[in-house]
Amino acid sequence: MFAMRLHAPGEALRAERVPVPEPGPGQVLIKVAACGVCRTDLHVVDGDLTEGRYPLVPGHEIVGRVAAGGTRFAAGARVGVPWLGWTCGECEYCTSGRENLCAEARFTGYTLDGGYAEYALADERFCFALPQRYGDAEAAPLLCAGLIGYRSYAFAGEGRTLGLYGFGAAAHILAQVAKAQGRKVFAFTRPEDRNGMEFALRCGANWAGGSDQAPPEPLDAAIIFAPAGALVPQALAAVKKGGRVVCGGIHMSDIPSFPYALLWGERRVQSVANLTRADGEAFMRVAAETPIRTQTKAFPLEQANEALAALREGKLEGAAVLVP
Ligand SMILES: [Zn+2]
């Protein structure tokens, strides 16, 4: 099969011919129809995340059809494969509903080969059925941007006013979910990013502005999707007493020191790590009921490096999706 593989952090992916992998017990072989490009893939390729094994096939927003193996899904069934690819099932986290924190966890497209290829293997217990209403490419961003975004959203609580810092793939999905649930959404982009602000407004945001601006009203909660630690004190300054600031990314630059007054008033800062299968099932129910329009830009699989570059340079509206 054809695959885009990373041989060392910091290098470009190489287009290669490799054998189609064979499914082991409990695994399904999936013919990939689409694979989303996530910011985490950039952190893997750039070496910000250091546990990868090389050569590695990145990609953890896989939509495809079961070609062989497993018993949970019929042959030909459409499935989605997310970031969480395997957990031990026995540790204190796995046995308390927090498998996202399992120390032995394996991750698709990072410690397991992912979906930047014509075929991928997955543990069938960690795959999801996908709502019918979404096409293959449209569904791909739901699998991480949507799903881990939704875990961040759940941690943001029930408040009426929600700030989203960094308006990319995750925020454009979450803004639509939040609006459908009757919340007010305030989008923060890079200060000069007019296109990003207009994109946020088209996705239903009530207001869009630069991350250096104060929102027109205080926020109950903020979610930071941009990997910039400097946004943490800025978001704390924008939330009310009792408000929450949720950091939704896997990697962030250092958080600058800030006066305790910004945290005072029972404001909270919370990180979000990975996902549980229960998060995935909950989000797929929301996605089935809510008509989310995922904005995608398709790239041929062999242009994975170009797709990553477009994401790195902030040139994308919505999500890049690789199509074999
Ligand atoms: Zn475990």
Ligand SMILES: [Zn+2]
């Ligand atoms: Zn991701």
